[in-house]
Amino acid sequence: MRFNAQGARALHNILTDSLTISTLIPMEVRFKPETESRLLELAARMGRAPEDLVEDALAGYLAELAEVRSTLDSRYDDIKSGRVKPIDGEAFFEGLRQREDDLLKKNFPK
Numbered sequence: 001m002r003f004n005a006q007g008a009r010a011l012h013n014i015l016t017d018s019l020t021i022s023t024l025i026p027m028e029v030r031f032k033p034e035t036e037s038r039l040l041e042l043a044a045r046m047g048r049a050p051e052d053l054v055e056d057a058l059a060g061y062l063a064e065l066a067e068v069r070s071t072l073d074s075r076y077d078d079i080k081s082g083r084v085k086p087i088d089g090e091a092f093f094e095g096l097r098q099r100e101d102d103l104l105k106k107n108f109p110k
Contacts, residue, residue: 029054039053039054
């Protein structure tokens, strides 16, 4: 049976046991006054603690960042292995500008 830091019985089972002990260390985060005001207003409207909103937002951001990193790594591996051929950026944008010009000329002749 496990107990949390306050000595209360934990409601979940630990599936793995770590040899190291994790310790939560409080962190102070400073916001611009406008940001803090918006956070407090949103927390009040939602009936949630501001720190819970910050925790949710940061967790979502970190998950999204990990997903983007994974996608970029995968794309890089595709290029490096030769499965995908890179395109020249300047040539791509020049072709895009040309298609746009052609479309404008077709739809709005002089």
